[in-house]
Amino acid sequence: MIKNFLKERRSWIVLFICLQFLVLFSGYIDSAISFMPLLYIVFLSTLIFVIFLCFRFHKETKFYTALAEWENDLDLTNIAEAESPFEKIIEDSIVNQTELLKQTVSNNWVSVEQEKDELLSWIHEVKTPLTAMHLMIDRLEESPIKAQISLEWLRIHLLLDSQLHQKRLPFMKNDLYIEETDLKSLLFKEIKTLQTWCMQKRIGFEVELEAASVLTDAKWLAFIIRQLLTNAVKYSEESDIVLRSFIEGDRSKLMVQDFGRGIDKKDLPRIFDKGFTSTTAHHDNASTGMGLYLTKKISESLLIHIDVLSEPGVGTIFTLTFPRKNEFGAILGM
Template sequence: MFKDFLVERKSWIAMFVALELLSLFIAYVDPTLPVESLLYIVFLSSCLFLVFLFYRYHKETRFYKTLKETNLTTSSSIEAERPFEKMVRDTITLQATELKKDISFKQNSLEKQKDELLSWIHEVKTPLTAMQLIIDRLDNKDSKASLQYEWLRIHLLLDQQLHQKRIPFMENDLYIEKVDLRQLVFSEIKTLQSWCMQKGIGFETVFEGSEVLTDAKWAGFIIRQLLTNAVKYSNETADITIRSFDYNGGTVLEIKDFGTGISARDLSRIFDKGYTSTSKHHDNKATGMGLYLAKKAASPLLISISVISTPGEGSVFTLTFPKRNAFNELSGM
């Protein structure tokens, strides 16, 4: 900070040096003035000026050091001795107060929008349920299959939107318990049944490790996103392989599809928000949110998601559930 202080006071320093040089110049051109005595005076005044400079450095920078280490919420507690320091402190405090009011207003507005959207989603589920009952009564198999597929798409999009709004507050909604992974996976497969039948996709499942410690609702959401992604990009009549096994004290779930795969340039970005693909920009059905939300929801659950993919051969998404002792603080178990 001393360097910054010198830069800030360079005009003072330049003025002092100019005055001292002027004194020496006058003594040089005026033979009546003793140069040696004037040099002695310049030396003493320079020493005094250096002492004054160091004193002012400690005096003036104390306020700015405190200001640098203080956040906006505690700016009003900064000690200010001089008028300009008080002016700076009061201005910052006033701006901080206005910013807090603005943030509070925007948070309330966002919270209101979130509540309205969640209410709307729940309202839409009522006609969706009625539509499902109507579809179930249809006799035409082709029409029934097509309508069931479109119904499922709407259901999945609403479900994704619902969880997207809940994710920022999901830690308040967690209930950590022992969950049967096999039952959870089969429940999600059943949800996608009509879509899988339309594409002729089947499932091969092997569960060597089935019990995990997690939140069933959120874990189901994560698995749903991975299964939806696998079904969407799988080739028709290609099966999806699902297996689980115990590894290093935790449980691993692998979901393997034999679809288009993911290019190397996309692989590092597939979990980014809104990212779809560099090779499939014509795919208007992709929202770029499924894998992003899955990754986002996995973090509070201490679930690790990884992927291995080969273009043209398919992808393997791996969920690694945490060890039991990793959840001691969250579950109290």
């Protein structure tokens, strides 16, 4: 700040120095003027000028130091009060711009809220005929056509479900209910949802639950498992998917293992990125690249750690590590 102050007052300092040299030069060339008294006057005036600069530095930089330390968080209480007319101009400009920005943010937030509510309302409206359609499909006799219709219904259902959770994600902290969640009922419910698709691809499940329950939010955990199972089924053919829960140390873990296509090594660091759809099957237009992104975001909010092991042509293992019970204060207070 001192360097900036001196740079700002550079022209005044140069002018003062030039005036002192002018006084000394006048005494030097005019023999009628005693040189030593002039030198004494220049010394005193220079000393006074330096003291004056120090005083002005504290007074003039107080406002700008507060601006430099301002965190740009729209909170103007930490900014020092303007004292000079020019500082007042800056203060008025900042206040006006901040108020305008607050108003813009408020209007945008209301707009986002309205759009979210409208989309959620639309999704729930669409789910009603989808439910009726599912009941009608169940009444049809078993046939290849029924299997195909059921599969297309499932795809629509999963897409709507993903959209629903994507819109709810920013407000997830308002929708959490931490409780002991029975893994068996949750897993079998998700397996049943994918049953038609699994039968078509001849995929079975091996379920081994050493840890019968975990402490988490059941609804959001169901979405995570749904995404992992959907990916496992999508990239597998005529093989089993292994679901195994166990306790390691003081943490519960859930493993989802498939023996499908696997993930290329260069893609592993990016699978949770928004919109990433794999480089080995870039032609797969059915993939949105949102499933694993949402899974990661939700897992982070629930303090669930996800590990991934995969080898092309061998399969993929997703392991969910649940937090300790004493860590849930961080979830509820986020």
